[in-house]
Each structure stands twice: as C-alpha cells, then as structure tokens.
Amino acid sequence: MGVIFFYLFDFLNLLIVLLLWVYTIRMYKKLPEKIPTHFDFEGKPDHFGKKGFAFFLPVLSVVFYITFIVITQNPENGNFPIQLTEANHEIQFFIMILMLKWLLFLVVLMFLNIQDYMLRYSLNSQAKAKVHILLFLPFIFVSIMSAIIFSYIYK
Template sequence: MATTKRPVIKLKLSLFDKIVEGIGFLLLTLLWLCVFVQYAGLQESIPIHFNFSGKADSFGHQSDIYSLPMLATALYILLTFVNNFPHYFNYLTPITAENARRQYIMATRLLRYLKVLVVVIFAMLISITIHY
C-alpha cells in the first residue's frame, strides 16, 4: 500500500476551540480541588472497585482517591499532546491539500470534546467514590 504524504498544517484555535479547551482545563482543576477539599473527610477505607450491580467489592486506603485525578490528568495531557499531530490520525476519506484543513479541524475538535468527556467521567467516578 503506497502512502501519500499528508500536508502538515499548524491550526489556529478558534474562539470556540479555546472555550472548549478552557472548560476542560477548568473541570480538571475543579476535579483536583474537589479531591483536596474532600480528602480530610474521607473514611480511612474507600471503595476502589465496584461490581456490575454497583456494589463496592474492593476497598483501599483513602489516599487511593488521588489515583483517579492523576489518571484523568495523564489522559488529558496525552490527548493534548496527540492533538498536535492531526496529520497522523486515521481518516475515512483521503486527505488532500484541499480538504486537509477541514478534516484536521474536525478531528482535533473531536479530541477536545473527548478530553472534556474524560474529565467529566472521572469527576463522576470520584463523586461516587467519595459519597459511597
């Protein structure tokens, strides 16, 4: 299979993209803040695994709560880094000089949405763990 060289384009963020990035970063910051604030009130043992019916089936030390925001932050940073290289992504349509900018914008925007969604999911997991 012959590979064609895709155009490398440096994308400028639109106002909307900057807002989505800001929302993701704000939510990640609030996630950490919530864990710091709630830590002192946690029980010594917190649930770290739930079965399919939603019951905790494994418990750990209260400091294990920090693993969730650390993982969320690692995923956020990884997705931020990967988002700088849209010319390496897989696309359903062939990338040409004419459609590259539009395809790259849509792909990077999707990753921005994914970053926000990852942080929201981890926030829900932290909330469930804290209030169990």
C-alpha cells in the first residue's frame, strides 16, 4: 500500500512541476522586459530582473524533484533522528520517504503559487497572491516536527 501511495505523490509532484513549466512558457511572451524577482512581507516587489528570471522557479523545481527522487531511492544514506535497527529500519524508511515526498509537494506548490503571483503582478500591479507565501511555512515546520515525533514513537 505504501508503494502505491509513494507513486501517487511522485505523480502529483511531477504534475505540479509540469504545470509550473507550462504556465511559465504560456505567460512568457506576455511578460514585460523587467519583472519582479523578490517580494517583501507585504507582497510588494523590492527587486526586479529580466524576464528570463521567470524560468528560475521551474528550473529549481526540477532540481528539487530530481534530488528528492534520488534521496528517496536510497533511504539508507539518510540522516535519522534515532538509531536504526533491524526492527525499526522499515518503518523509519517509510516515515522518511513519506515526509520527503510531502515536503516536495509543499515546496513545488509554494513555487507554483510564487510563480503565479510573480507573473500576474508583472502584468497587473494590483494583483494579489492567491495564497500568502508565509502560510506555507507553518505547514513545512509542522510536517518536519511530525516526522521527528513519529520517528521517536516508532523507534
């Protein structure tokens, strides 16, 4: 059952990465030569760059996707919060792989949200982020803490 769940996450994460690429390519021709590349806490741009910067997050998402896939293919090389034994290594690998796939999901979803906001703001300075960027941080923090707690519960 766990393997099917992992493949579902892989598919979902790949789908979001592809969506990020398709969205960026479709919007690229419409972008002005100068686009916002960084936003302050109020959602106002404080740095600008050339429109080629629009491909930074899609490229970064591919790098993250490949890195996370490689890491989850070799869980024995991971850094675990507890000592691995014959009795617990299977559940610990499951917790680690699940956490990494979930974190990748949150990160690429956050990239998609940032990209959407950046590109829409480039065309309309009145645009607002669909989801506030800082909303992702508590989810990431709680996910990491949950994985550590489950690792100790199932040691």
